[in-house]
Amino acid sequence: MLKITLSKKNKRILFISALVVILAGFLYFLLFFKNRNVVAVVNGYPITIKDIHIEADVSPSVYKEMLEINPKSVVEEYTNQILLFQEAKRYERELKKDIEPLMKNYYIKTLTKMYVDKVLTERIKITDEEIAEYYNAHLEEFLIPEKVRLFEIVVPTQEKAEDVRRRLSLGESFELIAANESISASRERAGDLGWIDVRKLEPELAALISKMTPGDILANIIRTETGYHIIKLAGKMESRMLTLQEASPGIKEMLVSFKKKGEVEKIMAELKEKGRVKIYTERLEKLK
Numbered sequence: 001m002l003k004i005t006l007s008k009k010n011k012r013i014l015f016i017s018a019l020v021v022i023l024a025g026f027l028y029f030l031l032f033f034k035n036r037n038v039v040a041v042v043n044g045y046p047i048t049i050k051d052i053h054i055e056a057d058v059s060p061s062v063y064k065e066m067l068e069i070n071p072k073s074v075v076e077e078y079t080n081q082i083l084l085f086q087e088a089k090r091y092e093r094e095l096k097k098d099i100e101p102l103m104k105n106y107y108i109k110t111l112t113k114m115y116v117d118k119v120l121t122e123r124i125k126i127t128d129e130e131i132a133e134y135y136n137a138h139l140e141e142f143l144i145p146e147k148v149r150l151f152e153i154v155v156p157t158q159e160k161a162e163d164v165r166r167r168l169s170l171g172e173s174f175e176l177i178a179a180n181e182s183i184s185a186s187r188e189r190a191g192d193l194g195w196i197d198v199r200k201l202e203p204e205l206a207a208l209i210s211k212m213t214p215g216d217i218l219a220n221i222i223r224t225e226t227g228y229h230i231i232k233l234a235g236k237m238e239s240r241m242l243t244l245q246e247a248s249p250g251i252k253e254m255l256v257s258f259k260k261k262g263e264v265e266k267i268m269a270e271l272k273e274k275g276r277v278k279i280y281t282e283r284l285e286k287l288k
Helices: 008-035 049-057 061-069 071-123 128-137 158-169 174-181 185-189 203-210 244-274 281-287
Strands: 038-042 045-048 147-155 192-197 228-237
Touching (some): 045 049, 045 071, 049 061, 049 071, 128 244, 147 158, 158 174, 158 228, 185 192, 192 228, 203 228
Antiparallel strands (some): 038 045, 147 228
């Protein structure tokens, strides 16, 4: 059998080569996982999924809704922001004096909020007994009222309403008539008024609807200032009480919020007692 022996020099070369291959593979692995979270690159500047999510967290709720509906438009808007930022960087030195006071206040507020939300809140412990005690003492808060889902067709005259009623009795689609002929804004949703708390309906209408079953069309034509309404009952949810298990997350969040406020007031009292604060009252007029 042929036996191959390697010199010390060859062993060293082989070891270094293997090390380079391993290092290259590791770097490729890191870059692969880093780049997989990049959703766009603007002049070499990578925009990550985390960047977009942070932007969504500090933006109005419509931003998050758009992220669900059309994420591409959100990313395009962010790329526009980065393009403008890159241009603004050219003027950073002359704008710095205006930026620093704003950044100072923003940093103070953000760090304080993080301290309260992360550090102080972690000290707060809510027990199952506290949750149950609150639940039993405030049962009325956990009553889900009876709700109904209504559809409507609104037309301008009594004659038109009666004609629509006749067509419905012959099998025409309520939703199609609502979408095509209703004069109400609900026509954009094929007449859907959504789920409505029965207590918010006119008593007479609530009494009539209570006798209906889902799918029924109200026999009475309801007249209002808007026009003549034909009402369809699409669904019913009976009144019920949330169970302790269902109510627990909301109760815990509320109790944490309440206790967090107490923690802030407590630590503020301690800091004021220990700290040295001087307000120059004679200079306050300059603030006006």
